[in-house]
Protein backbone atom coordinates (compact mmCIF):
# COMPACT_ATOMS: atom_id res chain seq x y z
CA UNK A 212 0.00 0.00 0.00
CA UNK A 213 1.24 3.51 -0.81
CA UNK A 214 2.74 5.28 2.17
CA UNK A 215 0.69 8.37 3.06
CA UNK A 216 1.84 11.55 4.71
CA UNK A 217 -0.51 14.38 5.71
CA UNK A 218 0.66 18.00 5.80
CA UNK A 219 -1.16 21.28 6.52
CA UNK A 220 -2.92 22.57 3.39
CA UNK A 221 -2.80 26.21 4.55
CA UNK A 222 -2.25 28.33 7.61
CA UNK A 223 0.81 29.07 9.69
CA UNK A 224 2.43 25.66 9.37
CA UNK A 225 2.00 25.27 5.60
CA UNK A 226 4.88 27.22 4.02
CA UNK A 227 7.68 25.97 6.23
CA UNK A 228 6.40 22.38 5.99
CA UNK A 229 6.55 22.49 2.20
CA UNK A 230 9.99 24.12 2.32
CA UNK A 231 11.31 21.33 4.57
CA UNK A 232 9.89 18.59 2.35
CA UNK A 233 11.33 20.13 -0.82
CA UNK A 234 14.72 20.79 0.77
CA UNK A 235 14.85 17.23 2.05
CA UNK A 236 14.55 16.02 -1.51
CA UNK A 237 10.88 15.02 -1.87
CA UNK A 238 9.88 15.86 -5.42
CA UNK A 239 6.30 17.16 -5.29
CA UNK A 240 6.20 17.89 -9.02
CA UNK A 241 5.09 21.12 -10.69
CA UNK A 242 1.45 21.58 -9.79
CA UNK A 243 1.27 20.42 -6.16
CA UNK A 244 -0.18 23.85 -5.13
CA UNK A 245 -3.44 23.13 -6.96
CA UNK A 246 -3.91 19.55 -5.79
CA UNK A 247 -5.31 17.91 -2.69
CA UNK A 248 -2.69 15.20 -2.85
CA UNK A 249 0.41 14.40 -4.88
CA UNK A 250 2.65 11.39 -5.20
CA UNK A 251 6.26 12.34 -4.61
CA UNK A 252 8.13 11.30 -7.74
CA UNK A 253 10.50 8.34 -7.31
CA UNK A 254 9.61 7.87 -3.66
CA UNK A 255 6.15 6.26 -3.71
CA UNK A 256 4.94 8.58 -0.95
CA UNK A 257 1.54 10.19 -1.25
CA UNK A 258 1.44 13.68 0.29
CA UNK A 259 -2.04 14.78 1.33
CA UNK A 260 -2.85 18.45 1.95
CA UNK A 261 -5.37 18.65 4.80
CA UNK A 262 -6.12 20.85 7.81
CA UNK A 263 -3.50 20.78 10.58
CA UNK A 264 -6.35 20.20 13.03
CA UNK A 265 -7.49 16.98 11.30
CA UNK A 266 -4.07 15.35 11.05
CA UNK A 267 -3.94 13.71 14.53
CA UNK A 268 -7.26 11.93 13.84
CA UNK A 269 -6.17 10.72 10.40
CA UNK A 270 -3.06 9.19 11.94
CA UNK A 271 -4.94 7.69 14.88
CA UNK A 272 -7.45 5.91 12.63
CA UNK A 273 -4.71 4.72 10.27
CA UNK A 274 -5.79 6.70 7.17
CA UNK A 275 -2.31 8.17 6.95
CA UNK A 276 1.02 6.88 8.21
CA UNK A 277 2.82 10.10 9.07
CA UNK A 278 1.93 13.76 9.49
CA UNK A 279 3.16 17.22 10.29
CA UNK A 280 1.09 19.30 12.70
CA UNK A 281 1.31 21.32 15.92
CA UNK A 282 1.71 19.69 19.34
CA UNK A 283 -1.28 21.81 20.40
CA UNK A 284 -3.44 19.98 17.86
CA UNK A 285 -2.17 16.61 19.02
CA UNK A 286 -2.87 17.57 22.65
CA UNK A 287 -6.41 18.68 21.86
CA UNK A 288 -7.16 15.59 19.77
CA UNK A 289 -6.65 13.43 22.86
CA UNK A 290 -5.18 10.63 20.70
CA UNK A 291 -2.04 8.90 21.88
CA UNK A 292 0.38 9.37 18.98
CA UNK A 293 4.11 9.05 18.55
CA UNK A 294 6.05 12.26 17.92
CA UNK A 295 9.14 11.36 15.90
CA UNK A 296 10.74 14.75 15.20
CA UNK A 297 10.47 18.27 16.58
CA UNK A 298 10.60 20.62 13.61
CA UNK A 299 11.74 23.79 15.39
CA UNK A 300 9.07 26.09 13.96
CA UNK A 301 5.45 27.03 14.73
CA UNK A 302 6.41 27.77 18.32
CA UNK A 303 3.50 28.94 20.42
CA UNK A 304 1.77 28.24 23.69
CA UNK A 305 -1.84 27.58 24.58
CA UNK A 306 -2.66 29.91 27.43
CA UNK A 307 -5.46 31.17 29.62
CA UNK A 308 -5.98 34.91 29.01
CA UNK A 309 -8.31 37.22 30.89
CA UNK A 310 -9.50 40.79 30.27
CA UNK A 311 -7.00 43.24 31.77
CA UNK A 312 -9.73 45.01 33.68
CA UNK A 313 -11.04 41.81 35.32
CA UNK A 314 -9.74 41.01 38.78
CA UNK A 315 -8.59 37.53 37.75
CA UNK A 316 -4.82 37.24 38.14
CA UNK A 317 -4.39 33.48 38.68
CA UNK A 318 -6.43 30.39 37.82
CA UNK A 319 -7.46 30.23 41.49
CA UNK A 320 -9.38 33.50 40.99
CA UNK A 321 -11.56 31.89 38.25
CA UNK A 322 -15.05 31.18 39.56
CA UNK A 323 -17.17 28.11 38.72
CA UNK A 324 -19.51 28.91 35.83
CA UNK A 325 -16.93 31.18 34.16
CA UNK A 326 -17.35 31.05 30.35
CA UNK A 327 -14.16 30.13 28.50
CA UNK A 328 -14.02 30.69 24.71
CA UNK A 329 -11.58 28.41 22.91
CA UNK A 330 -10.93 26.38 19.76
CA UNK A 331 -9.21 23.82 21.99
CA UNK A 332 -12.19 22.50 23.98
CA UNK A 333 -10.68 19.17 24.99
CA UNK A 334 -7.37 20.37 26.43
CA UNK A 335 -9.21 23.27 28.06
CA UNK A 336 -11.74 20.99 29.73
CA UNK A 337 -9.01 18.64 30.96
CA UNK A 338 -7.04 21.59 32.31
CA UNK A 339 -9.91 23.13 34.29
CA UNK A 340 -11.08 19.68 35.49
CA UNK A 341 -7.56 19.07 36.84
CA UNK A 342 -7.80 22.39 38.71
CA UNK A 343 -11.22 21.42 40.12
CA UNK A 344 -12.90 24.31 38.27
CA UNK A 345 -16.35 23.84 36.81
CA UNK A 346 -16.19 26.25 33.87
CA UNK A 347 -18.45 26.51 30.81
CA UNK A 348 -16.51 25.87 27.59
CA UNK A 349 -17.65 28.00 24.64
CA UNK A 350 -16.33 26.25 21.54
CA UNK A 351 -15.37 28.77 18.83
CA UNK A 352 -13.54 28.07 15.58
CA UNK A 353 -11.29 31.13 15.74
CA UNK A 354 -10.95 34.75 16.88
CA UNK A 355 -11.29 33.73 20.53
CA UNK A 356 -9.67 37.05 21.54
CA UNK A 357 -12.78 38.99 20.57
CA UNK A 358 -15.18 36.85 22.62
CA UNK A 359 -14.87 38.61 26.01
CA UNK A 360 -15.30 41.99 24.25
CA UNK A 361 -18.57 40.95 22.60
CA UNK A 362 -19.80 39.22 25.75
CA UNK A 363 -19.66 35.66 24.39
CA UNK A 364 -17.25 34.57 27.13
CA UNK A 365 -15.56 35.87 30.29
CA UNK A 366 -12.06 34.58 29.51
CA UNK A 367 -10.30 32.65 26.73
CA UNK A 368 -7.85 29.82 26.17
CA UNK A 369 -5.95 30.53 22.96
CA UNK A 370 -2.61 30.27 21.18
CA UNK A 371 -0.05 32.94 21.90
CA UNK A 372 3.34 33.49 20.30
CA UNK A 373 4.50 37.10 20.80
CA UNK A 374 1.52 38.17 22.94
CA UNK A 375 0.87 41.19 20.68
CA UNK A 376 -2.66 40.09 19.71
CA UNK A 377 -3.60 39.64 23.35
CA UNK A 378 -2.30 43.10 24.16
CA UNK A 379 -4.23 44.69 21.28
CA UNK A 380 -7.37 43.09 22.65
CA UNK A 381 -6.60 44.15 26.25
CA UNK A 382 -6.16 40.59 27.43
CA UNK A 383 -3.62 39.28 29.91
CA UNK A 384 -2.03 35.85 29.83
CA UNK A 385 -2.16 34.17 33.24
CA UNK A 386 -1.24 30.50 32.70
CA UNK A 387 0.11 28.19 30.00
CA UNK A 388 -1.63 24.85 29.35
CA UNK A 389 0.57 23.52 26.54
CA UNK A 390 3.76 24.68 24.82
CA UNK A 391 3.83 23.73 21.18
CA UNK A 392 5.87 23.54 18.02
CA UNK A 393 5.38 21.73 14.73
CA UNK A 394 6.28 18.05 14.88
CA UNK A 395 6.43 15.01 12.66
CA UNK A 396 4.02 12.52 14.15
CA UNK A 397 2.96 8.93 13.56
CA UNK A 398 1.32 6.10 15.51
CA UNK A 399 2.78 2.98 17.14
CA UNK A 400 0.97 0.89 14.54
CA UNK A 401 2.25 2.84 11.53
CA UNK A 402 5.72 2.78 13.06
CA UNK A 403 5.61 -1.02 13.39
CA UNK A 404 4.53 -1.42 9.77
CA UNK A 405 6.73 1.25 8.20
CA UNK A 406 9.57 2.12 10.54
CA UNK A 407 12.27 2.10 7.83
CA UNK A 408 10.32 4.47 5.58
CA UNK A 409 9.37 6.75 8.47
CA UNK A 410 12.94 6.96 9.71
CA UNK A 411 14.18 7.74 6.18
CA UNK A 412 11.82 10.72 6.04
CA UNK A 413 12.63 11.79 9.61
CA UNK A 414 16.37 11.62 8.95
CA UNK A 415 16.10 13.57 5.68
CA UNK A 416 14.09 16.37 7.26
CA UNK A 417 16.33 16.38 10.33
CA UNK A 418 19.41 16.73 8.14
CA UNK A 419 17.88 19.85 6.56
CA UNK A 420 17.08 21.41 9.95
CA UNK A 421 20.53 20.53 11.31
CA UNK A 422 22.18 21.97 8.20
CA UNK A 423 20.25 25.23 8.55
CA UNK A 424 21.58 25.58 12.08
CA UNK A 425 25.16 25.28 10.83
CA UNK A 426 27.49 27.12 8.46
CA UNK A 427 30.57 25.95 6.64
CA UNK A 428 33.47 28.26 7.42
CA UNK A 429 36.71 28.48 5.45
CA UNK A 430 39.70 30.71 6.17
CA UNK A 431 43.44 31.03 5.68
CA UNK A 432 45.09 31.26 9.09
CA UNK A 433 48.63 31.67 10.45
CA UNK A 434 50.15 28.30 11.38
CA UNK A 435 51.33 29.84 14.66
CA UNK A 436 47.69 30.45 15.67
CA UNK A 437 46.45 26.87 15.15
CA UNK A 438 46.39 26.05 18.89
CA UNK A 439 44.25 29.17 19.53
CA UNK A 440 42.02 28.32 16.57
CA UNK A 441 41.45 24.80 17.93
CA UNK A 442 40.22 26.42 21.16
CA UNK A 443 37.81 28.58 19.14
CA UNK A 444 35.84 25.57 17.94
CA UNK A 445 35.28 23.44 21.03
CA UNK A 446 33.13 20.36 20.91
CA UNK A 447 33.70 19.69 17.23
CA UNK A 448 36.25 17.35 15.74
CA UNK A 449 38.41 20.42 15.16
CA UNK A 450 38.99 22.13 11.85
CA UNK A 451 40.29 20.33 8.77
CA UNK A 452 43.71 21.86 8.10
CA UNK A 453 45.14 22.02 4.56
CA UNK A 454 48.36 23.32 3.08
CA UNK A 455 48.31 26.39 0.85
CA UNK A 456 50.58 26.02 -2.16
CA UNK A 457 53.74 28.10 -1.79
CA UNK A 458 53.05 29.14 1.82
CA UNK A 459 54.68 27.81 4.97
CA UNK A 460 53.35 30.48 7.35
CA UNK A 461 49.62 30.05 6.53
CA UNK A 462 47.26 27.07 6.23
CA UNK A 463 43.62 26.79 5.13
CA UNK A 464 41.02 25.60 7.62
CA UNK A 465 37.51 24.28 6.97
CA UNK A 466 35.09 23.85 9.84
CA UNK A 467 31.35 23.44 10.47
CA UNK A 468 30.11 25.95 13.04
CA UNK A 469 26.78 26.75 14.71
CA UNK A 470 25.02 29.54 12.78
CA UNK A 471 24.42 31.46 15.99
CA UNK A 472 28.15 31.59 16.79
CA UNK A 473 29.28 32.68 13.31
CA UNK A 474 29.39 36.37 14.25
CA UNK A 475 31.85 35.69 17.09
CA UNK A 476 33.83 33.07 15.18
CA UNK A 477 34.53 35.41 12.24
CA UNK A 478 35.52 38.30 14.50
CA UNK A 479 37.84 36.14 16.59
CA UNK A 480 39.43 34.55 13.51
CA UNK A 481 40.12 38.00 12.09
CA UNK A 482 41.83 39.02 15.33
CA UNK A 483 44.01 35.90 15.08
CA UNK A 484 45.20 37.06 11.65
CA UNK A 485 42.89 34.97 9.44
CA UNK A 486 42.44 36.08 5.83
CA UNK A 487 39.93 35.20 3.12
CA UNK A 488 37.22 34.13 5.57
CA UNK A 489 34.24 32.57 3.76
CA UNK A 490 31.01 31.27 5.27
CA UNK A 491 28.69 29.07 3.24
CA UNK A 492 25.24 27.57 3.80
CA UNK A 493 25.01 23.78 4.15
CA UNK A 494 22.16 21.96 2.39
CA UNK A 495 22.11 18.69 4.32
CA UNK A 496 24.05 17.54 7.36
CA UNK A 497 24.17 13.78 7.87
CA UNK A 498 26.45 12.84 10.76
Ligand code: AMP
Nearest residue numbers: 221222223263281301302303370371372
Ligand atom coordinates in the same frame (compact mmCIF):
# COMPACT_ATOMS: atom_id res chain seq x y z
P1 AMP B 1 -3.64 27.28 11.17
O1 AMP B 1 -4.85 27.46 12.03
O2 AMP B 1 -3.85 26.28 10.08
O3 AMP B 1 -3.01 28.55 10.74
O4 AMP B 1 -2.53 26.55 12.09
C1 AMP B 1 -2.39 26.96 13.37
C2 AMP B 1 -1.25 26.19 13.96
O5 AMP B 1 -0.09 27.00 13.84
C3 AMP B 1 -1.49 26.03 15.45
O6 AMP B 1 -2.20 24.85 15.71
C4 AMP B 1 -0.11 26.05 16.01
O7 AMP B 1 0.44 24.76 15.99
C5 AMP B 1 0.67 26.95 15.03
N1 AMP B 1 0.90 28.32 15.55
C6 AMP B 1 2.11 28.83 15.83
N2 AMP B 1 2.00 30.07 16.31
C7 AMP B 1 0.71 30.37 16.35
C8 AMP B 1 -0.03 31.54 16.76
N3 AMP B 1 0.55 32.62 17.25
N4 AMP B 1 -1.37 31.52 16.61
C9 AMP B 1 -1.95 30.44 16.09
N5 AMP B 1 -1.31 29.33 15.71
C10 AMP B 1 0.01 29.27 15.84
